[in-house]
Amino acid sequence: MQLNCKVNGKACCFEIEPNEMLADVLRREGYRGVKVGCREGSCGACSVMFNGKPRNSCITLAAMAEGADIMTVEGLGTPDKPHLLQSCYVKHGAAQCGFCNPGSLISAKYLLDNNPNPTEDDVKEALDGNLCRCTGYIKRIEAILDAAQQMKKSAKSTRGKK
């Protein structure tokens, strides 16, 4: 069957099996930032933005994404032009093996999109489903709080210029 959806802003049409999971389809189509860890929705490595909200793509049937707007980590930034969150992850060393990063970045993006002034507890809750087996939990919290601060500053200076 065919799956029509948007991935990272681009209209796509994928040929899928009805019982395939979204994570497998996305990876096959080249979105390798989507990692498959547990296959039971527990580790969060496969998190993608699904109609604006983080969702575990390893337990989402791809056919459910018909008409959906999906964002993977590839839609966040590129090595040449990283998203501020990605730059802050680098700055704070919030990556060891890196396997959990695509998923946790999606969760972090969702948090900052909806709460530009998060507390440490807000960050912990937003990333509660993104396990990091290198146990890099502190650094990613620091990175996200730093990104939030920088976003606020840049928003202020933009307002000032106007």
Add this chain to the structure above:
Amino acid sequence: MLKKLTQFYHPTTIEEACKLLAKPKTAVIAGGTAEALRKDDSIEALVDITHIKELSHLDQDASTIKIGATTTVQEIYKSQKLKGMSGNFLKQVAGTVAATALRNTITAGGNLAAQLWWSDLPVAYLILDAEVVCRLGKPKRTVSVVQIINDTPAKFLKKGEIISEIHVPCFGNNTGCDFRKQIKTHHDYPTITAATRITLKNGMISEARIACNAVTPFPFRCQEAEKFLVGKKPTAENIEKAAEKAANSIKYREDYRASKEYRQEVFQVMVRRSLEASVEAAKK
């Protein structure tokens, strides 16, 4: 998993969904988080009900909270509309369900229909005397949540029938609720889930509810212990006896997380503490 699946439908009305679900070897899907557990490989078609706008809503008036079946657990948890004892209690319970990405996926109706031992919302529905609206096209019937749980949704719902809405009464003064679960990490599967509600009238218990999950294979109401409390004073002795009755009234499940013996011992303590907390809340 779903080896014979060939069709996937996305209806936009309840009537259309029910019509499709009446076909043989066809099943419903909403959040779909339990899909990986589906053992029935005979299914040939799935009907995704998340595109039906009528099923996704959350409203509260003076007497009732109405939750659409495909409303997500995260929407309940973060709702600004839910207020008062029942509303805040539902939010509290929803906030303990799994992790953010899963709460964005798990639905209020699916959590009930899947009837799994780790589900939290059905325990809250049970102690709040929720009612479930079931639709078979246009016709609908409203049944108590305890009836649908005891019969099991799979047997209770007719072919083509879906859960469309959950109605939760708004309890006011003199009523207190408490929910607690024992869990190794925030989003592991629980070992014990317990919830209680107490309503006081002239210093006596006029209504009591005790429900559990995780210790049992399905959400369960400890009705013998509830009956024992009604008409009695909320003394430490009565609460202890009720907790003991509740703990003795269930057949315990076990897994590698905890033995039956451990669950029974700890469940009794949790029910006692939960009843104490509900009584205190009811007095406020």
